[in-house]
Amino acid sequence: MxxxxxxxxxxxxxxxxxxxxxxxxxxxxxxxxxxxxxxxxxxxxxxxxxxxxxxxxxxxxxxxxxxxxxxxxxxxxxxxxxxxxxxxxxxxxxxxxRPLKEYPAFEAALSFLPALPPDEAVALLNERALELESGLARDAYGLLELVERRGLPRLFLVEAEYAVKMREAELDYVKQLIAEIASGELGGLEWWRTIHTADMADPPLPSGAPWTQPLDQPVAQAKGSNA
Amino acid sequence: MxxxxxxxxxxxxxxxxxxxxxxxxxxxxxxxxxxxxxxxxxxxxxxxxxxxxxxxxxxxxxxxxxxxxxxxxxxxxxxxxxxxxxxxxxxxxxxxxRPLKEYPAFEAALSFLPALPPDEAVALLNERALELESGLARDAYGLLELVERRGLPRLFLVEAEYAVKMREAELDYVKQLIAEIASGELGGLEWWRTIHTADMADPPLPSGAPWTQPLDQPVAQAKGSNA
DNA sequence: GGTCAGATACTCGATCCAAAGTATCACGTT
DNA sequence: AACGTGATACTTTGGATCGAGTATCTGACC
Incomplete structure (x- = not known):
């Protein structure tokens, strides 16, 4: 109804x-x-x-x-x-x-990050960082232009200011993540590297190895691989 | 196909x-x-x-x-x-x-902010700030718990870390916006206040007055921002 | 004065998707 | 032994969505 x-x-x-x-x-x-x-x-x-x-x-x-x-x-x-x-x-x-739960595409992508080899992941994240930077420059320029060229009050730009801030924060996180992978600081990196060693050639994702671990099950538990 | x-x-x-x-x-x-x-x-x-x-x-x-x-x-x-x-x-x-253009609900809401009286807007934003804060506390606790109680490597939490960072950034912006409205610092506030003076009673949005101004049209301008 | 891009105003149809529904089993409870 | 609850596994439904399409008018330009 x-x-x-x-x-x-x-x-x-x-x-x-x-x-x-x-x-x-x-x-x-x-x-x-x-x-x-x-x-x-x-x-x-x-x-x-x-x-x-x-x-x-x-x-x-x-x-x-x-x-x-x-x-x-x-x-x-x-x-x-x-x-x-x-x-x-x-x-x-x-x-x-009320904040609403949403599902940004990049969050989804991050959750599958271990499926790619670390080196490739870093390369891709670097690309993203570059694009975010240039996009931010464009947006900021657009805002300044509106505020200065025409005298548009900021009240009418709050949504754009918000969007810029969010992208800045994303850029920060991407850079930090890149650094932590490059420096070997990120927990789990060794495992990540090892599952991507055998097959550097064609298969871009490691078959056989879990692309991410179950977050549950501190003890080995017989969950339903019911065959 | x-x-x-x-x-x-x-x-x-x-x-x-x-x-x-x-x-x-x-x-x-x-x-x-x-x-x-x-x-x-x-x-x-x-x-x-x-x-x-x-x-x-x-x-x-x-x-x-x-x-x-x-x-x-x-x-x-x-x-x-x-x-x-x-x-x-x-x-x-x-x-x-590649960053993908998305449409978060809060950004949409912000773009209609002038439709509400400033006081009410501040009250609502304060509510949001509170909810963001408690949500963040919960999330951060959850992460710590996973990392410490079970020894889950951070590699498998990057998406959650990202989500937390984004919320922190949002909280920052909300707080800043509240402060700028409260302090009278935000450009356009006077106009915002005046269009919401006549009708404090029933009609929650001001009819007749534009809830936001056209961003174009000082000069007939060639479009400008193509996404 | 012809034409061609672009604006006006809406319609259509093919997917896409969320929520609920169906039917079975498994297990513990009373 | 009847009951309730929750997991298993997929189906159904009808609304939501989006891009493309239609047909007209307007104005610029040569």
Missing amino acids: VARRRNNPLALAVLVCLYERPMHPYEVATTLRQRHKDESVRLNYGSLYSVVGSLEKRGLIETSEVERAGRLPERTVYRITDAGRLEAHDWLAELLA | VARRRNNPLALAVLVCLYERPMHPYEVATTLRQRHKDESVRLNYGSLYSVVGSLEKRGLIETSEVERAGRLPERTVYRITDAGRLEAHDWLAELLA
């Missing part, structure tokens, strides 16, 4: 836009883009229209009018309802106050 | 598991859970079986045997193919070396 229960932040973006004034979906999209919100909220038309439909079904927005210019497709203008205002407020408050 | 082209990291997890030895999907799931990989990779059965099906269709894994114990459902055991080994390697390398 409860369609799309607070999963896609694009729905929040729509609500907040309509809070400002009634719009048709396409106008919401262009507004979000103009304000660079499409950098923080995944925006594409398919999702937009489906999200709008579900908001209407839930009574959070309603049709205000249907226009048509020439023979272009109709524009359905929506306005927010009281329920919608409430939902927008509560949802935003929730997103701000 | 190319089904599910490197979107769901669960597929990589399956490949890496099967690199170790042939398994049936359910066993992959329990293995991942035992190794706490379900903290870094979103894991649920629906996705697991559909991902496995698509890997088979793409020739990256193949059926090794079909078992049955009693009247329980059949277990289809899969093994990885050479193509699968290659794909696993390349995919993992790509994830490690």
Whole structure:
């Protein structure tokens, strides 16, 4: 019954836009883009229209009018309802106050790190560090440009500042990890090296050896290799 | 034709598991859970079986045997193919070396920050800071426990270390932001306050006033930031 | 005055995925 | 001996998602 229960932040973006004034979906999209919100909220038309439909079904927005210019497709203008205002407020408050578990791709990749030989891992991490650095330079330049060239108050850039900080932190961690592998300081390195010695040639991952150890089972336990 | 082209990291997890030895999907799931990989990779059965099906269709894994114990459902055991080994390697390398644009929920929320009154925003951010702090304490304890109680090498915890670092950085930013709002230091604060003065009562967001300003349009400008 | 890029406005269909469901077994409890 | 609980192993369902597609209009340029 409860369609799309607070999963896609694009729905929040729509609500907040309509809070400002009634719009048709396409106008919401262009507004979000103009304000660079499409950098923080995944925006594409398919999702937009489906999200709008579900908001209407839930009574959070309603049709205000249907226009048509020439023979272009109709524009359905929506306005927010009281329920919608409430939902927008509560949802935003929730997103701000409660950290949400997410699954960044790099975290997943790190969890499979032992599957690659240490040397290759270091090379790849170095590449990442370089890309992070250049990306950071670009982003920082973009921010400065907005603040200085036009006098855009920082209030409207907090999300970008946050993103920059997070990338800086990631870069820090990547560098530290590289250093600890290179210096042999990282616990488990010997094991890591040995399982990648026999087959330097073709097979990029070591077969037979576990790519990571079970984190449980301090004692040898007969878990279910049920054959 | 190319089904599910490197979107769901669960597929990589399956490949890496099967690199170790042939398994049936359910066993992959329990293995991942035992190794706490379900903290870094979103894991649920629906996705697991559909991902496995698509890997088979793409020739990256193949059926090794079909078992049955009693009247329980059949277990289809899969093994990885050479193509699968290659794909696993390349995919993992790509994830490690290239930062991927993602859309954290908190970044989205920050981009709508001006929609809430400053006081409420500060209160909510404070709540977040508290939750981040207690979460961090819990996580750090968990790590220490694994390292000390059982002698688990840090190599198998890099993804968790990364997650902790990221949260620390987030906490830093949240604290800094709170301070800058409280001290009146943040650019745009006056405007933020004024648009939230008339209606302290019911409407939690100010209608009529733009919740954030267009970032473009001082001069008609050629786009600028392409991602 | 023709054409061609780009904006306008939405639609479609093919995947993708999360959550719940199904059915069996295993084990301990009362 | 009936019951409950949790593990085993996979299926089903229907919504969510995304990229591409359609068709029109606008304006710039030569």
